Amino acid sequence: MRKVLLLGASGSIGSQTLDILLSDKAHFDLVGFSLGKRIERVPDILSSFPSVKDVCVQREEDYLSLKAKYPHLNWYFGDEGLKGIIDASDADMVVNALVGFSGMVPSVESLRHNKVLCLANKESLVVGGALIRSLLKEGKGKLYPIDSEHVAIAKLLSRVNRDEVDKILITASGGSFRDKSREELKEVTPAMALAHPTWSMGAKITIDSATMMNKGFEVLEAKWLFDFPLERTEILMHRESHVHSVLLMKDGTYLADVSVPDMHGPIAYALYETSVDFNLYPAKKLEDLGPYHFGKFDSERYPAPGLAMKAFNMGGNATAVLNAANEEAVYSFLDGKIPFLAIEDVVRKALDDIIITPSPNLDDLIMTDKQTREYVRRYVEERRSA
Numbered sequence: 001m002r003k004v005l006l007l008g009a010s011g012s013i014g015s016q017t018l019d020i021l022l023s024d025k026a027h028f029d030l031v032g033f034s035l036g037k038r039i040e041r042v043p044d045i046l047s048s049f050p051s052v053k054d055v056c057v058q059r060e061e062d063y064l065s066l067k068a069k070y071p072h073l074n075w076y077f078g079d080e081g082l083k084g085i086i087d088a089s090d091a092d093m094v095v096n097a098l099v100g101f102s103g104m105v106p107s108v109e110s111l112r113h114n115k116v117l118c119l120a121n122k123e124s125l126v127v128g129g130a131l132i133r134s135l136l137k138e139g140k141g142k143l144y145p146i147d148s149e150h151v152a153i154a155k156l157l158s159r160v161n162r163d164e165v166d167k168i169l170i171t172a173s174g175g176s177f178r179d180k181s182r183e184e185l186k187e188v189t190p191a192m193a194l195a196h197p198t199w200s201m202g203a204k205i206t207i208d209s210a211t212m213m214n215k216g217f218e219v220l221e222a223k224w225l226f227d228f229p230l231e232r233t234e235i236l237m238h239r240e241s242h243v244h245s246v247l248l249m250k251d252g253t254y255l256a257d258v259s260v261p262d263m264h265g266p267i268a269y270a271l272y273e274t275s276v277d278f279n280l281y282p283a284k285k286l287e288d289l290g291p292y293h294f295g296k297f298d299s300e301r302y303p304a305p306g307l308a309m310k311a312f313n314m315g316g317n318a319t320a321v322l323n324a325a326n327e328e329a330v331y332s333f334l335d336g337k338i339p340f341l342a343i344e345d346v347v348r349k350a351l352d353d354i355i356i357t358p359s360p361n362l363d364d365l366i367m368t369d370k371q372t373r374e375y376v377r378r379y380v381e382e383r384r385s386a
């Protein structure tokens with residue numbers, strides 16, 4: 001029996017995680033959860049999971065009203081609350097389905113408490129990969145990724161001799177604007193960007209998919225997870241999102257992980273700690289799938305992964321700048337404050353103007369995040385009034 005604390009229960013990954021927990025109560029006990037502002041989800045989750053003892057919400061006013069309504073539970077709020085719920089919880093597994101930098105401290109805190117961390121929040125690894133790796137090395141915590149490409153790579157790597165792997169090919173759908181030229185991107189709106197062709201996900205990752213910053217993040221995520229050389233990790237365009245990633249072996253053969261796009265699979269792989277010995281959904285016949293398309297990644301059409309690589313190579317806190325600038329730029333685009341193509345400009349500018357802190361600790365990363373956001377907000381306002 002695993003006692004589970006689910007962070008980000010109201011989101012896309014969070015809701016799908018609840019589906020799996022509900023389907024196997026013999027194996028999982030949900031002892032706590034967090035959500036942001038969608039507190040209308042609280043009554044349903046509590047009635048489905050009477051085992052819950054601890055709940056964290058984002059806003060103090062929600063905390064006060066919910067605490068009055070459910071006084072038998074322990075309530076928390078805000079970023080401090082996320083830290084507090086992890087510190088207090090008797091969960092042995094934390095599922096981090098928060099979006100953005102808000103997930104960073106919870107990842108670190110979970111590993112400091114030697115929890116099994118099922119990590120959807122890839123931003124934690126983008127920003128704090130070095131810190132997370134050292135916590136895994138020094139402590140007793142474990143980490144299982146929840147990202148379809150990384151689950152595919154983990155599965156494939158577990159079946160081969162790593163010395164025989166030539167390349168890791170991370171597949172990319174190309175996002176909502178994959179059939180548009182850069183010229184056409186000048187006019188696109190948030191509503192157009194939010195319509196992803198193959199996946200249904202939260203707003204931020206849907207925009208990251210359209211810019212392909214998501215793929216840049218995933219290359220860094222793979223580096224921290226698998227410690228495979230970056231120069232042999234490539235992006236492969238694949239429209240259908242059925243081939244979740246590929247290994248090119250030194251003997252010239254390709255090994256691929258193929259299934260219909262459904263995040264329940266990767267989430268289950270993490271929750272069951274890689275031993276999913278049952279059929280979550282019936283496999284479709286191969287002859288009913290396809291045809292599949294593969295294409296070359298075009299770094300001029302999609303500059304964002306190049307910016308992610310640049311930040312990684314700069315080292316220190318540069319990926320914290322990358323992440324914070326991207327997050328602020330994405331929300332500015334969603335709020336109608338900047339055009340779509342300005343997302344990349346904002347990130348590029350922030351990386352150009354950064355002051356590097358080598359070997360940052362958690363406080364340095366938090367400070368970099370805060371300063372970069374302030375910098376980007378000023379830049380966005382200046383752009384608007386120019």
Ligand code: NDP
Pocket residue numbers: 007008009010011012013014034035036037038039057058078097098099100102120121122123146147148199200201202203204205263
């Ligand atoms: P959603 O936006 O759907 O969900 C995010 C969750 O985090 C919600 O519960 C939200 O609360 C909560 N949240 C957001 N900001 C805060 C905050 N400041 N404080 C506390 N809680 C907060 O995102 P997704 O589920 O799509 O993505 C989650 C993570 O998983 C991301 O890192 C993403 O990159 C990754 N991922 C997602 C995939 C997908 O298919 N969706 C696939 C692979 C990875 P509320 O909504 O109540 O305000």
Ligand code: MG
Pocket residue numbers: 147148149218
């Ligand atoms: Mg992915």
